[in-house]
Amino acid sequence: MVTIDEVARRAGVGRTTVSHALSGNRHVAPSTRDRILAVVNELGYQPNAAARSLVSRRTMTVGLIIPLDLDILAENRYTDFIVGVGDRLNDHGYRLLCLIDRNPAPLDVQRLLRSNSVDGTLLLQVRTIDTRVEALVAEGRPFVTMGRPRDTTGIVRADGDFSTSAVTAVDYLTHLGHSQIGFVATGQDRMPMFGFQWYALQGFRRAHRLHHLPLHHSRIIYHERETEPSLEAALAPIFDGTLAVTALVTTTFVGAVLIMQLLNAHGWRVPEDISVIALGDPRNTMLPLPSITVVRFSVADLAREAVDLLVGMLEGRQPSRLEHLVPIELVIRGSTAPPAQLRLITTARVQTV
Amino acid sequence: MVTIDEVARRAGVGRTTVSHALSGNRHVAPSTRDRILAVVNELGYQPNAAARSLVSRRTMTVGLIIPLDLDILAENRYTDFIVGVGDRLNDHGYRLLCLIDRNPAPLDVQRLLRSNSVDGTLLLQVRTIDTRVEALVAEGRPFVTMGRPRDTTGIVRADGDFSTSAVTAVDYLTHLGHSQIGFVATGQDRMPMFGFQWYALQGFRRAHRLHHLPLHHSRIIYHERETEPSLEAALAPIFDGTLAVTALVTTTFVGAVLIMQLLNAHGWRVPEDISVIALGDPRNTMLPLPSITVVRFSVADLAREAVDLLVGMLEGRQPSRLEHLVPIELVIRGSTAPPAQLRLITTARVQTV
């Protein structure tokens, strides 16, 4: 193993000079520096990360906390987040340490921070009420969430603008003539599980108020997990005719696909019998037929923004804002259409004329 | 920040005793140990990772090298690998450092290893000829590849059994009555780009020999990227009638989906006009209609095996074998059927009888 002393010896200088020649923290005579760099290149010297971080108190590493909810298909899209984060961290010269956890694990978060393994932390898949966020706050170290808990006090966060997403979805559906719209999310006891679903629900409610549409709570449909059986149970009121809806807003793209398969299995045609619109980023997901109308945002942009916020904090800059919301965009595809009875009327009219 | 000396002081012992009480490397009187652990708990002490690895020369961290080929949809499924690896590393008490790279980056690999940031390395998405593997070999540190390059000399590796996958696919297709089978892979100059495609091609060739089927090289179809335009160009001979095939073996599930969309767009029905069979793990991918017949294997098992091999090496155990192949399994779904003309004959017969 090549050490800084070895380089210094070969270059005929003190180790301080080598250190500064590499860090640029103080001026080194060009001739000396060239000699040092030549030796560094020749030996392939690379400063020992542990020694460096022990004394500098920085690891140049960021932790990404990834919860593992194996039956939640959202994991599908972790890649976009992980790759987006890693790629952007590279630009800033930081490394990426992934903490992948099966359990909620506030304790693992504590271990990670107290061992000084990372300078800062990013949090993925934030829940409406998230114990990991609390653990992070308690440690008092810089962190940024990708997604938002319900209570955002003092939290620096980047997220898709899910509230506006839901408003946009409802706007579009009402524009098509729908007024009985269902909202589907994972959750229990009238509380969505993930933060993005909570904010989407706020938007969903707000849109109903804006349009003076009545909204019965039964149209807010919770399912425990993003699995077929769980969704099947949650959607039962629709299939047995107890709940009347002409359109569904789903909070995930994967959920939309599952729901469409279920609808299909029960003999409902999309979009003829019921419209489906998804919120989220479908970039990496296969498009089933009919293709799904979606209010999307860029996960890559979200990742990039989160990293920039965190790195800024690590370099001592105050974040200019606590919250960054990535803009959303409505992509109209084949899973939405005017509700059945309206279409009939329209057809009749056209025939009349 | 709490240090070991602080703990020692509060517990009224020397720092050596604290160190051993925590590591278990030497016997500590139970009463002393309890006292120490109480203080540790009270203060939430966690040994500094840098200090520890500086002296112990171990980081308890494994590097995962993830290439970034943004237009290759295979990235879709990185999640399975990353999560599989991270989860298994947890079991062994190791951390996961992700090196996410846009470029081939043998240099980054060098930096990672020479800075002693990781004890060992895992490699993802191995190419048929892979410069990163060479860089890794040159460093002389433990590493395991997930996937195999063509030349496996001295490399410890875990992979899906793609050769057998391809044999199985051809077996099944010939069983259905096909004899003109195409093979689709990313690549150039008659060389598949990724190792798994190279091994699949070996199996594809072997199966033809076993079945005494002639195999013209034009049936091995290369496309530059896993994108629609690229595939469209590669499949042109099929669409313009120059190349006669009744079935296609694709080396990725995503490729199969794209191909089916293209076939559809050109008016070919699957499986009526042409059968499609995919190799790989479709766990996280949406099922389009018709659902795709696939020869699959478990990425989670692959990740687990790779981690176990690597950790074994890190703990000084010689790997019992250099190569571990995850078993494959044929899942028959809706994208395969007997070739068109055969079916007609069958139908005729039935009618005659």
Next chain:
DNA sequence: TTGAAAGCGCTAACAG
């Protein structure tokens, strides 16, 4: 059963 002391490789005062 325990502690003192050395030193891992590096950065950054401090002193020339």
Next chain:
DNA sequence: CTGTTAGCGCTTTCAA
């Protein structure tokens, strides 16, 4: 412009 020196927090000889 450059070098000497003192640690960073820990593990591990070595000695008691």
